Amino acid sequence: MTTSISKIGAREIIDSRGNPTLEVEVTLDGGIIDRASVPSGASTGSHEALELRDHDKSRYDGKGVLQAVGNVENEISDRLVGCDAREQKQIDEALIELDGTSDKSRLGANAILGVSLSVAKAAAMSQQVSLFRHIGGSQANLLPVPMxxxxxxxxxxxxxxxxxxxxxxxxxxxxxxxxxxxxxxxxxxxxxxxxxxxxxxxxxxxxxx
Structure with missing residues (x-):
């Protein structure tokens, strides 16, 4: 199946604030490759999902994301390789189940979101449709009011x-x-x-x- 996930990789990149963040790259059997990065805000609300930082003060003042990179390339990759990228709901449910916490703190919300978004983008590209069309379906014709x-x-x-x-x-x-x-x-x-x-x-x- 050309939309099956064949490879999931990740790397540490620098965001617009000069801080490390995660970039995930997903490859499908048909050769489609897409990426998603997950920069974070200056503050985190008490009910927000938690990103995973390394807390190694010798690198980027503890803000590195190499642990999250490892989670993507090992545990998450092992679970999702072979899955159909078009089945977004199943992909997201598998990620949440694999993490097993209410705040996504074990694998890291940055790892989970990066994988979820890169899979969605790759699936949309494989079908030659816009991301909003892939997620919303054929009836997605109304844009939300911007804030x-x-x-x-x-x-x-x-x-x-x-x-x-x-x-x-x-x-x-x-x-x-x-x-x-x-x-x-x-x-x-x-x-x-x-x-x-x-x-x-x-x-x-x-x-x-």
Whole structure:
């Protein structure tokens, strides 16, 4: 079967913050290869799945992900090689069962998500369809309303102005996705002018706000 998983590999790469993160590469029997990386945010909520870091202070101040790389290339690979990449629900269920924890801390959420996303991308490519079409099916014709972060607070900014971490906008009522994006962009730039006029800092925070 050309959509069977033949190989799963992983490597440590550097994300946009200059920190190590995981990149997973999936190869299918038909020769399709796709990749997914899993950068993380500056903070982790108490109910979020946990990424796996090495905690080896001699490398990247303990933020390395070689353990997660090993989990992908050994335990996860052993379980998923031979599976049909098109069966995303079965792939994800197998990953969750293999990990066996409620917060995905044994194998690492970074390892699990990286594998899940790279499998989905490879399956979509093998069928010559967009990722949204592969996941949503033939009836996936409605894009969600975008949510955009326009102000950062908390640990996402160097100046502790507020404990609220993200101020977001949603362009409800826009006639199209592109119009909604335009509304967001115009709000973002207008807000910057208003803040500057009032003497506030307009530097860009950790997530663009």
């Amino acid at each position: 955009a972060n326009i102000l950062n607070g908390g640990v996402h900014t160097d100046w502790q102005s507020t404990d609220i971490q993200e101020f977001m906008v949603m362009p409800l009522g826009a006639a199209s996705y592109s119009e909604g994006i335009r509304w967001i962009v115009e709000i973002y730039h207008k807000l910057k002018l208003v803040l500057a006029e009032k003497g506030f800092l307009t530097t860009v925070g950790d997530e663009g706000g």
